[in-house]
Amino acid sequence: MLILGIETSCDETAAGVVAEGRQLRANVVASQAAVHARYGGVVPEVASRHHLEAMLPVVTAALKEAGCEPRDLDAIAVTSGPGLAGALLVGLNVAKGLAFAWDKPLLSINHLEGHIYANWLLDRTPEFPAVVLIVSGGHSELVLARGHGEYTLLGRTRDDAAGEAFDKAARVLGLGFPGGPAIERTAREAKSKPPKLPRAWLGESCDFSFSGLKTAVGRLAAEAKYPVPEIAAGFQESVVDVLVTKTVRAVREHGAACVLLSGGVAANGPLRATLAEKSPVPVWAPPISLCTDNGAMIAAAAFYRAESARAGLDLDVRANWPIA
C-alpha cells in the first residue's frame, strides 16, 4: 500500500510517500522558516499564502523522489488538524482535489498522531504499550499508546508548548527564529556553570507549564549577570529535566515497553541523550528530518488508519483536535 501524505498545519509545506506504513520513499519539505524569521514567529496568513505557492511543486517533487506516478498511489492522506486553520485548509483542499482527480481514497489524519508514527519509519518496530512524548511548537503532550489508535492522554501543557518556550526564550535572548536550534547551538558555547532556572513540577501531575520559565529567562537577560550562552544552557536544562522526569515517571507507572519521542523539540540533542540515559526502557526518536513537520509521518500514520480515517470531500479542518 503506497500512500501520499500531505502536511500544512503550520509553516512547513510537506509531502511524503510511504509504502506499507514503514518504508520511506519520499520526504519533501519546503520550509518557510526564513520567511517568518523576520517577524520572530509564524504569521498565519503569510503561512497560508506560501503553502498555496509551494504545495503542488512539493507534491510533484515527492512523487518524483519516490519514482512513482499518481496511478501507483493507493490513498491520499492529509493533516486535517490540529493546527492553523488557514494553513490546514490549503493542504486539505489540495488533497481533496488530488483524491478527486486521481480517484483515490482520502484519509484524514491528526497531526499529533502523525508525529507519533514518524517512529514507524525506523528500522525496528516500536512495541506497545508505549509512552509517547510529543513536543513541538504547538504541543507538549504525554500520551499512553496501548495499540494503534488507542491513546490515553496522560498530561499536556497548561500554557506554552515546549517548542514555543524555546522560541520565546530565544527571542528574549536575541537569538532569532526558530528558537530551538538557536538555543541548542548557543548553549553549547557556555563556558561556566549555567544558572539554575525554575522547574514547574505541578505536584504528581503529568501536565507541563513553561510560561514561568520564559519570564525567568527575561529577568536574567535584563540583569545581564550571566552571559547569553549560560542563560540558554540553564533554560535548556530546565526544559529537559522536566520533560525527562515526567516521561520516565509515566513509563514506570504504566509499565511501558518503550518511549516514543516526537515533534520538533525531539530534535534537541540534550533531550534525546538525557532521556536515553534515564529511561528504564528503550527510547525511540526519529532522525531530525522526521522530527519536525513532514508529510511522510502523515502517510505512515494513515497506513494504520486506512479504514477509520476514510473521509469524504466534505471533510473540514479541525484547528483544535485533541489526540485523546
Ligand code: KG4
Ligand atoms: O513539530 P514542529 O516542526 O512544528 C509544530 O508542529 O509545532 O516543531 C517546531 C518546534 C519549534 O518551536 C522549534 O523551535 C522546535 O520545534 N525545535 C527545537 C529544535 N528544533 C526544532 N527545539 C529544541 N531543540 C531543537 N534542536
Ligand code: ZN
Ligand atoms: Zn508538528
